[in-house]
Amino acid sequence: MHEGSNRPTDNRPTENCPTEKRVCLSGTGVTKVFGAGSRKTVAVDHVDFSFNEGEMISIVGESGSGKTTLVKMLLGLTSVTDGDLYFMGKKRDIRTRRRKKAYWKGIQAIFQDPFSAYNIFKKIDSVLLDCVHMRGGRHLPHEEKIRMISEACGFVNLKYEELTNKYPFELSGGQMQRLMIARIFLLRPKILLADEPTSMIDACSRATILDMLMKLRAEEGMTIVFITHDLGLAYYVSDRLMIMEKGVIVEQGAADEVILNPQHPYTKQLLSDVPKLTEPW
Amino acid sequence: MKNIFKQAFHSPRFVIGFSIFACILLTMLIYPLLMPGNPLEMIGLGTFFRPGTYVSVYDALDADSRTIKLSDADDNRLAKAMSDADRISMMEWLAVAGVPAEDIDLRDTHGLISLWKKYYDPSVRPEGMTKAKRNYYERLNNRLVAVTRADTITMLSPDAETGEMEERGRVAKTDYVNVSDVTNVRRLPLGTDNFGRDMLKELVSACGTSLFIGLVAGGIATFIGLLLGLLAGYIGGLLDDFIMFFTNIFTVIPSFVILILISFSIDQSQRGALTTAVVIGLTSWVWTTRSVRAQVLSLRNRDHVNLSKLSGHSLSRIVLTDILPYIASYVVMAFILQISSGILAEAQLSLLGLGPKTTTTPTLGLMMNWAMLYSAHINGAWWAYYPVILTIALITFSLNLMNTGLDQVFNPQLRS
Ligand SMILES: Nc1ncnc2c1ncn2[C@@H]1O[C@H](COP(=O)(O)OP(=O)(O)O)[C@@H](O)[C@H]1O
Ligand SMILES: [Mg+2]
Numbered sequence: 110m111h112e113g114s115n116r117p118t119d120n121r122p123t124e125n126c127p128t129e130k131r132v133c134l135s136g137t138g139v140t141k142v143f144g145a146g147s148r149k150t151v152a153v154d155h156v157d158f159s160f161n162e163g164e165m166i167s168i169v170g171e172s173g174s175g176k177t178t179l180v181k182m183l184l185g186l187t188s189v190t191d192g193d194l195y196f197m198g199k200k201r202d203i204r205t206r207r208r209k210k211a212y213w214k215g216i217q218a219i220f221q222d223p224f225s226a227y228n229i230f231k232k233i234d235s236v237l238l239d240c241v242h243m244r245g246g247r248h249l250p251h252e253e254k255i256r257m258i259s260e261a262c263g264f265v266n267l268k269y270e271e272l273t274n275k276y277p278f279e280l281s282g283g284q285m286q287r288l289m290i291a292r293i294f295l296l297r298p299k300i301l302l303a304d305e306p307t308s309m310i311d312a313c314s315r316a317t318i319l320d321m322l323m324k325l326r327a328e329e330g331m332t333i334v335f336i337t338h339d340l341g342l343a344y345y346v347s348d349r350l351m352i353m354e355k356g357v358i359v360e361q362g363a364a365d366e367v368i369l370n371p372q373h374p375y376t377k378q379l380l381s382d383v384p385k386l387t388e389p390w
Numbered sequence: 391m392k393n394i395f396k397q398a399f400h401s402p403r404f405v406i407g408f409s410i411f412a413c414i415l416l417t418m419l420i421y422p423l424l425m426p427g428n429p430l431e432m433i434g435l436g437t438f439f440r441p442g443t444y445v446s447v448y449d450a451l452d453a454d455s456r457t458i459k460l461s462d463a464d465d466n467r468l469a470k471a472m473s474d475a476d477r478i479s480m481m482e483w484l485a486v487a488g489v490p491a492e493d494i495d496l497r498d499t500h501g502l503i504s505l506w507k508k509y510y511d512p513s514v515r516p517e518g519m520t521k522a523k524r525n526y527y528e529r530l531n532n533r534l535v536a537v538t539r540a541d542t543i544t545m546l547s548p549d550a551e552t553g554e555m556e557e558r559g560r561v562a563k564t565d566y567v568n569v570s571d572v573t574n575v576r577r578l579p580l581g582t583d584n585f586g587r588d589m590l591k592e593l594v595s596a597c598g599t600s601l602f603i604g605l606v607a608g609g610i611a612t613f614i615g616l617l618l619g620l621l622a623g624y625i626g627g628l629l630d631d632f633i634m635f636f637t638n639i640f641t642v643i644p645s646f647v648i649l650i651l652i653s654f655s656i657d658q659s660q661r662g663a664l665t666t667a668v669v670i671g672l673t674s675w676v677w678t679t680r681s682v683r684a685q686v687l688s689l690r691n692r693d694h695v696n697l698s699k700l701s702g703h704s705l706s707r708i709v710l711t712d713i714l715p716y717i718a719s720y721v722v723m724a725f726i727l728q729i730s731s732g733i734l735a736e737a738q739l740s741l742l743g744l745g746p747k748t749t750t751t752p753t754l755g756l757m758m759n760w761a762m763l764y765s766a767h768i769n770g771a772w773w774a775y776y777p778v779i780l781t782i783a784l785i786t787f788s789l790n791l792m793n794t795g796l797d798q799v800f801n802p803q804l805r806s
Contacts, residue, residue: 184700186699218700220697228715230715230716236697236701239703240701
């Protein structure tokens with residue numbers, strides 16, 4: 110059975126030495142409720158999870174299941190209605206701006222829609238320069254900053270000379286999303302939350318983006334939380350899967366287990382939409 | 391940003407509005423240079439002089455006169471001496487005297503006069519005619535005879551030493567002077583107002599003051615609206631509730647009522663143009679606040695703001711670079727509308743007598759107020775209010791055109 114899957118198993122360092130696993134981000138009973146009274150929406154409903162260092166975790170669920178809301182809570186961009194979050198073993202505390210900034214040095218994100226993720230009035234250079242500054246490079250000489258930015262652009266196969274002095278809307282969706290990854294490369298956070306990073310861009314760029322995420326994990330040992338609605342894709346890239354339905358995590362476990370031994374009917378339904386997953390291509 | 395303003399000039403509406411506005415501004419700047427002096431100087435003794443060119447009679451007598459013989463000169467003089475009512479009365483007399491109606495042409499002055507000379511006889515007493523009417527006919531006849539009788543007028547002036555009257559010169563019916571030879575000629579294109587002030591000069595000056603009031607009021611309203619809208623929208627929470635509480639109160643009570651109350655409570659002597667502008671500005675920020683807040687609310691959850699937060703930017707930097715540029719176009723449009731409504735608010739206030747109390751600078755609203763107080767409309771002095779109304783309309787029209795033009799540029803969906 111295992112031989113049938115064509116997953117890049119070599120990309121999973123954590124599986125080889127499970128004793129070294131350290132929890133970097135976890136949550137218990139995390140809940141988000143929008144609105145009140147009759148218009149109350151429970152977007153995320155008492156979710157428990159824990160992400161280990163260096164792991165690649167996928168959260169899979171159809172649109173509207175609360176994935177983005179969960180990501181925003183993990184990032185500290187929206188308040189948590191109920192539940193506790195733990196970051197690096199300690200209860201997360203981001204009540205002041207200084208602590209928030211420190212937290213965001215450790216956790217970053219790539220958003221779903223690259224076209225709305227950039228400030229259209231700012232040049233690309235400033236986005237990348239901000240990252241250099243956030244990593245404490247504010248007082249570096251200008252040439253050194255440019256060198257770092259060029260290196261980051263090179264990491265995502267973009268040429269800095271072709272990007273400098275351009276506005277985001279002059280790039281294609283794929284280029285914008287790659288630039289987002291260049292940003293992550295510069296920031297080198299512990300955890301990267303990638304919220305459907307490939308759903309809004311063309312199929313050609315999609316594989317490139319995935320490759321780059323894998324490279325980030327392999328080279329930097331980053332923990333990546335990959336959000337997607339595509340179970341096949343999730344299985345292809347990740348060590349662990351979490352299946353989310355209407356704000357509830359209905360099933361989670363090692364990728365192989367979940368795919369080969371689905372317990373929850375919703376997982377089975379999702380699996381039936383990707384029929385050839387466990388068979389050779 | 392630069393592109394947007396370049397684009398604005400491709401919108402015909404914006405271009406028309408801008409041109410009108412630029413013309414008004416240019417007139418305001420250039421006219422005082424050509425016609426310096428106090429715009430509120432009372433030059434005319436009397437109210438509401440008709441628009442036109444005023445020639446000094448005194449200087450005309452000294453100017454070089456030329457003889458020009460015009461055949462219709464006398465007829466013109468007669469025509470001027472006869473009103474329409476006079477002509478009808480003359481026709482009545484002629485009818486009584488037995489002239490057939492088809493022979494009389496009311497508009498033919500020459501024919502009417504010759505018939506009149508032939509048939510009028512002061513000794514005749516037509517049956518049923520009152521004494522008053524007969525006296526009227528006599529006076530009319532005397533007047534007509536006087537117009538054409540004297541060929542020359544002799545001018546006398548007292549001798550400086552003896553005080554005896556001396557002949558200074560004679561003016562013949564055929565004497566003409568060139569207007570440009572007359573030393574003192576005053577053009578009053580819009581006549582004078584009730585205080586005998588040059589309307590045009592006053593209007594140009596008032597236009598400037600009113601624009602100043604509009605700018606200050608609009609600036610204050612836009613600034614307050616923007617600030618409160620940004621605070622309420624971006625920071626939210628208790629501050630939002632607090633700001634919206636006040637905004638709602640101001641929305642429910644019409645701002646014009648508040649404006650009247652505030653203006654009324656300020657002492658007259660302290661109500662200058664600036665005070666009025668500030669008061670108008672302080673009462674008209676409500677709608678800007680509401681709409682800025684609404685826009686900020688939808689902006690603050692966008693991903694580019696989230697990304698900015700994740701990049702560690704401070705609140706003020708996010709507001710300035712990630713929120714403001716996105717609403718800048720809207721704020722510019724709101725500002726333009728606020729200027730125009732500020733000018734209108736001043737006009738309304740002044741019309742009620744609550745505008746700036748000033749003896750040094752006129753405003754468009756004050757000019758309307760004066761025209762109304764001195765019953766310009768009853769006196770038929772159209773020049774005392776129509777040009778003012780037209781100016782107010784032109785300014786607000788051009789500002790609104792610019793606004794809709796910009797709207798088309800900023801919201802491409804509106805381009806049809
Ligand atoms: N700001 C919000 N206000 C109210 N409801 C929201 C808001 N954001 C998301 N929701 C609701 O929460 C649910 C989950 O949304 P989301 O997290 O975006 O789902 P996903 O990312 O999985 O597609 C949806 O029903 C959505 O309507
Ligand atoms: Mg989503």
